[in-house]
Every structure is written in C-alpha cells, then in structure tokens.
Amino acid sequence: MTIFDIAAYRLHNHQISATAFKTPAEVTAWLGAVQAQDYAHSKWALGQRLPGSTDAGIEQALNDKKIIRTWALRGTLHLLATEDVRWILALIAPGMIARSATYYKKFDLDESNFPKIREAIIQTLQGGKQLTREEFFAKLEQRDIATQDLRGSHILYRAALERTICLGPLVGKQPTYTLLDEWAPDFPVKPYEEALAEFTLRYFNSHGPATVADFCNWSGFTQTEAKKGLEMVKSSLVQATAEGQVYWMPENGAAPTNGLSEVYLLAGFDEYLLGYKDRSIILDAANQKEVVSFNGIFKPTVIIEGRVAGIWSRAFKKNEVLIETKPYFQWSEMHQTAIAAEADKYARFMGKPAAIIQNPGYEK
Secondary structure (H helix, E strand, C coil), rough: CCHHEEEHHHHHHCCCCCCCCCHHHHHHHHHCCECCHHHHHHHHHHHCCCCCCHHHHHHHHHHCCCCEEEHHHHHEEEEEEEHHHHHHHHHHHHHHHCCCCHHHHHCCCCCHHHHHHHHHHHHCCCCCCCHHHHHHHHHHHCCCCCCCCCHHHHHHHHHHCCEEEEECCCCCCCCCEEEHHCCCCCCCCCCHHHHHHHHHHHHHHCCCEEEEEHHHHCCCCCHHHHHHHHHHHHHHHHEEEECCEEEEEECCCCHHHHHHHEEEEEEECHHHHHCCCCCCCCHHHHHHHHEEECCCCCCCCECEEEEEHHHHHEEEECCEEEEEEECCCCCCCHHHHHHHHHHHHHHCCCCCCCCECCCCCCCC
C-alpha cells in the first residue's frame, strides 16, 4: 500500500469523497465523535460529508436533539450522536478524570467536593433551564460554588464527563448549558468491553487506514487500552503495511482513487487531519506549524490529491461569502476552477448565493 492509497482510502472512509449517509446524526455516529471546539466549522465538517445540506439544517439537528455537543475526547468539545453520548462518555470518563487530578488539586477541587457540586448543578438547571456560562456561574456562586479563574471550566468539564450536563441551544452567539437527562433520552450505557470494541471499530472503519498510535492520539486511550480494543475487533478489519508501518482499516476492496482527483475545502479541526498522530501523509512538515498552531488550533485546509495544498478562511457580507486562500504551491487553472466550485458549495451551505475567491495565486 502506498501513501496515495492511504489518502484515497481515508477520503473514502471519512465520507468526503463519497457518502453513504443522509443525516447529520448518521455521519456523526459513523465518525464516532467530531471535534466541535469551533462550532461553526464543526457544522461544515458534517456539511462537507452531506451534499445538499445546510448550516441551518445541521443546527436544527442539534436543536432537535439528534446530535449533542459536549466535552468528550481530549478534554475538548465534540459533537456526538445522541444515542452514543452516554456510552461513549462512560467509556472515556474514568481515564479523562484521572488525568485531570492535578488540575483539580490546583483549583481546590477535591473528590469529596464533586457530589455537592453535582447537586448544586442539578438544582440550578432542573426544570428545563438553559443558561449561558455567565448566568450558570452566577447561579453556582449563589450556592457557594466558586467558579473564578479556570475552576468553573473544570467544573463544567467534569459535569459533562459525568453525564450531568451538555450544551443546549445558542442564545445569540452564546452556548447554553442544560441537564443531559432533560435534554436527551436516556439511552443505555454499554458494558465496558462492548463499548471499547464498538468505539475501536468505529474509529478504524471511519478513519482507517490508521495505526494504533493514531487511535491513541485521537481517543486518549493508553496503548494497553487501544491494543485491547483492536484485539477484540481486528477480525472485522484488514491489516496493511506502508513504509514499514502497520495500518488497520475496513475491508472495502481496491483503493478508491477517484477521490484523489477531487478538491476539497475542509473545515478547521476536520477529522481528516485531526484524527491522527502522524499527519505527514497529508501535511508537509514545512507547513505543519501554520496549519496546526502551537496552541492546537487546526486551520481550515484546501485538499488537492489527498494532501494539504493550502489554507482558507471565510468572511461574510450580506449576500456573499468571501473565501480567502493561501496556496502552498502553484495551483493549476483546473485546481482553481475546482476550488471556486467548492467555495460555491460552501456558500450554498451557508445560505448565501455566491462566493468570491480572494488571493487565488501562489505566495511564497
């Protein structure tokens, strides 16, 4: 297997070059979890995989409780299919909580404090309340729960991992917080080994070809946990080798090379780039620090022949989307035409009639 095969398989399995799904919840469930630190781009990450979808339609799926936004993998916000929220959080929470012990100590959050905090949160939000962070913290302060500095953030994160809260609908541009038990149905939690096997299989099916190290980096699992999960599901996967590295992937026949001929404008934090420890297959080392900044911000990328060919950003006017690009090599006229088509696709997703490309040329 070549690195071009790997890129082609990943575009296919990520549902970028072709999709088998019809709804945002189906795509979210297939990917396992979709990073949603940048909320606007997380919606485009789904939209890119659902031709004809709109930002408003994906927003509606969240408001209809088909998808939940909450803290999950790696201590950051994710989109999860509603039916998956409880069992995925139950699977990953023990490890995430254990790794947060130092921060809890720093902010005077002893384990004996959390039952009281949880009860205060429930009393604050019960009855269908949806509060902004400022409102929520003010209510907790009234109950003698300190939220200054980053203490409040760790309280929110712990409450999400314990399946007490999740994010509700926006108020303006501000997210709200609400009780998970009141916001979404109580789907059952899977037994540990069943959950580990299911989560492992979802990762390699949707992100493969991928390595065990990639899976650890994405999931936050230890090598021991990841290898245990892989051992349980490897009979449902196939193994391939490229440049001495072992990859695991679903059995889906010959490499779907048609995806490599397409051009894509991918979201910031898109799983196609974020979902791996080793990103060298699709990202040149020379551009690594610009695409993935030192504080973990993943910029929106232009993908040509399966690799990062530049970055892009967008701004909005009343009836237009302005797409500014920065190429990493000279794009051909054919590539520029394809990028313009992708920009129009993004404009339609955002409900705008037109897109304007700025700086389409090559800049050293």
